[in-house]
Amino acid sequence: MTVLRGKRRVWTDLWQAVLALFLAGIFLLPVYWMVTTALKTTIDTFAVPPVLIFQPTFEHFLAVYTEGPVLKSLLNSLVIAATSTALAVIIGAPAAYVLARFNFRGKADLWFWIISNRFISPIVVALPFFLIARDLRLLDRHPALILVYLTFGVPLVVWLCVDQFRAIPREVDEAARVDGANLGQVFLRINLPLAMPGIAVAAILAFITSWNELMFALVLTSTEARTAPVEAANFMTGFGIRWGPMMATGTLIVLPVLLFALLVSRSLVRGLTMGAVK
Amino acid sequence: MRHKSRVNWPAFSLIAPAIIVLLAIGIYPLLFAVNISFRQYQLTKQYLGTGYVGLQNYITVFNDPLFWESLLRTGQFFLLTVPLQIVFGISIALFIDGIRWRPLSFLLRVLLVLPIAVTPTVVGLIGRLLFNRDFGLMNYLLGLLQIAPVSWLGEPVPAMLTIALVDIWQWTPFVALVMISGLAIVSPDVLESGRLEAGQGWNLFWHVQMPYLLPGLTAVLILRTADILKLFDMVFVLTRGGPGVSTELVSVYVQRVGFRVFDLGVASAQAILLLLLCIVLSRGYIRLFYREVEA
Numbered sequence: 001m002t003v004l005r006g007k008r009r010v011w012t013d014l015w016q017a018v019l020a021l022f023l024a025g026i027f028l029l030p031v032y033w034m035v036t037t038a039l040k041t042t043i044d045t046f047a048v049p050p051v052l053i054f055q056p057t058f059e060h061f062l063a064v065y066t067e068g069p070v071l072k073s074l075l076n077s078l079v080i081a082a083t084s085t086a087l088a089v090i091i092g093a094p095a096a097y098v099l100a101r102f103n104f105r106g107k108a109d110l111w112f113w114i115i116s117n118r119f120i121s122p123i124v125v126a127l128p129f130f131l132i133a134r135d136l137r138l139l140d141r142h143p144a145l146i147l148v149y150l151t152f153g154v155p156l157v158v159w160l161c162v163d164q165f166r167a168i169p170r171e172v173d174e175a176a177r178v179d180g181a182n183l184g185q186v187f188l189r190i191n192l193p194l195a196m197p198g199i200a201v202a203a204i205l206a207f208i209t210s211w212n213e214l215m216f217a218l219v220l221t222s223t224e225a226r227t228a229p230v231e232a233a234n235f236m237t238g239f240g241i242r243w244g245p246m247m248a249t250g251t252l253i254v255l256p257v258l259l260f261a262l263l264v265s266r267s268l269v270r271g272l273t274m275g276a277v278k
Numbered sequence: 279m280r281h282k283s284r285v286n287w288p289a290f291s292l293i294a295p296a297i298i299v300l301l302a303i304g305i306y307p308l309l310f311a312v313n314i315s316f317r318q319y320q321l322t323k324q325y326l327g328t329g330y331v332g333l334q335n336y337i338t339v340f341n342d343p344l345f346w347e348s349l350l351r352t353g354q355f356f357l358l359t360v361p362l363q364i365v366f367g368i369s370i371a372l373f374i375d376g377i378r379w380r381p382l383s384f385l386l387r388v389l390l391v392l393p394i395a396v397t398p399t400v401v402g403l404i405g406r407l408l409f410n411r412d413f414g415l416m417n418y419l420l421g422l423l424q425i426a427p428v429s430w431l432g433e434p435v436p437a438m439l440t441i442a443l444v445d446i447w448q449w450t451p452f453v454a455l456v457m458i459s460g461l462a463i464v465s466p467d468v469l470e471s472g473r474l475e476a477g478q479g480w481n482l483f484w485h486v487q488m489p490y491l492l493p494g495l496t497a498v499l500i501l502r503t504a505d506i507l508k509l510f511d512m513v514f515v516l517t518r519g520g521p522g523v524s525t526e527l528v529s530v531y532v533q534r535v536g537f538r539v540f541d542l543g544v545a546s547a548q549a550i551l552l553l554l555l556c557i558v559l560s561r562g563y564i565r566l567f568y569r570e571v572e573a
Contacts (some may be wrong), residue, residue: 037407212398231397
């Protein structure tokens with residue numbers, strides 16, 4: 001009897017392992033294909049049946065590097081996403097603290113309003129943003145996108161940080177107040193350091209979202225402040241698609257995001273659902 | 279006891295920046311869009327001026343078959359993708375939840391995060407590669423099954439299937455992760471007594487585990503509805519709405535009217551209608567599902 005049950009367990013483990021491998025294969029294959037295509041010679045890319053084992057070449061990465069615009073766009077993306085994220089944290093974290101600690105009239109409405117920014121389609125505000133940025137002479141300049149990306153950065157930070165601040169016991173605040181600290185000091189010196197893990201997660205998610213954004217970037221930038229996704233989308237225009245450089249660009253855009261995503265894998269879902277799911 | 283009506287200035291000063299910023303970049307552009315939607319606003323015909331035209335733009339939208347077709351197409355896309363994402367997502371969640379070897383289930387949960395994070399623009403580019411008619415992997419795999427190559431991006435129905443498949447690839451892991459956290463709430467005691475009452479397999483799932491998944495399912499439906507109404511980048515790169523207008527989802531269409539035809543008045547009217555639709559749908563969902571959970 002026990003032998004039979006043991007055998008059954010081995011079989012269960014085995015088919016679970018096989019199915020797991022299959023799932024992993026499906027979800028990783030497209031990314032794997034992109035990276036390998038970036039490393040293949042153009043002849044290998046067009047080969048049918050596809051070449052699975054090949055001598056990797058860095059010619060496409062080298063081409064992307066020497067040509068320049070992709071590198072510049074990556075730098076633009078970095079500057080814009082990092083600045084916007086920093087601003088979102090500076091603006092969002094204190095608000096989250098107040099929402100976590102104080103009760104006031106209209107709090108629920110304020111709450112709902114902040115979160116509802118998640119549901120507004122970018123196309124709704126892309127049109128006015130374009131006209132406003134044009135009038136302010138901000139088109140194709142970094143500040144335009146940095147400000148616009150706060151529309152999702154601030155709500156994201158507020159939502160994720162409120163939970164974090166709630167987890168800090170109120171007694172800590174009260175003890176500091178007794179010692180004569182004012183609210184600003186209590187927030188900055190005591191709560192902020194304690195909430196750092198949650199703030200870091202929120203910051204990473206805000207960064208990923210800004211880094212990945214296309215529509216606003218397409219509308220608000222053209223040459224100077226053009227971000228990496230716009231540059232990547234540009235490979236699809238004109239004659240003759242250059243698959244190698246295109247996939248090399250894709251790889252350069254995606255790799256940092258994947259590293260970040262792995263760092264916050266546990267909190268990613270909570271961030272994406274705005275906390276609807278813990 | 280403190281008076282509730284007294285303003286706590288220090289606290290207010292901490293929250294004020296967030297409110298001001300969201301008013302400036304959240305509410306003001308919306309009002310701006312409402313304003314434009316009542317104006318003549320064609321960037322390529324500036325000589326027409328930007329005067330008020332009343333409901334003219336909205337009437338144009340209501341009489342524009344392309345707008346309604348793009349909405350219908352978005353609905354079709356929703357029906358093609360979301361039910362499958364939910365079925366696959368729940369199946370994968372049940373599978374991962376049932377894995378006894380901890381490292382393996384942990385590894386799978388981490389892997390599931392990756393597709394969600396991949397830049398949608400790049401997802402579109404990868405789609406171009408995999409679904410290429412001549413040397414794409416999809417047609418090669420079909421060839422192994424003796425199926426003739428499909429012109430995935432060159433014909434209307436295959437093109438729609440392509441963007442649906444890509445969306446299913448990217449967002450099934452998200453549904454699975456939400457469902458995994460739902461299943462994690464079911465306590466071992468509940469599961470054990472459920473086994474005694476409902477037995478194994480389907481009965482156990484439907485009567486014992488499913489109720490715990492409903493809140494997550496509501497969240498998934500709301501978010502997927504909002505995200506599909508927003509969906510732009512992946513489709514824009516993969517098909518540009520083509521061939522013809524066969525994959526022109528509503529956001530892609532509004533973007534075309536706004537930034538390739540440059541009729542901002544009409545595009546704003548479309549965008550406002552889209553926003554209203556999104557609000558109505560998500561409210562409807564919340565009411566529908568939370569009642570079911572309470573009952």
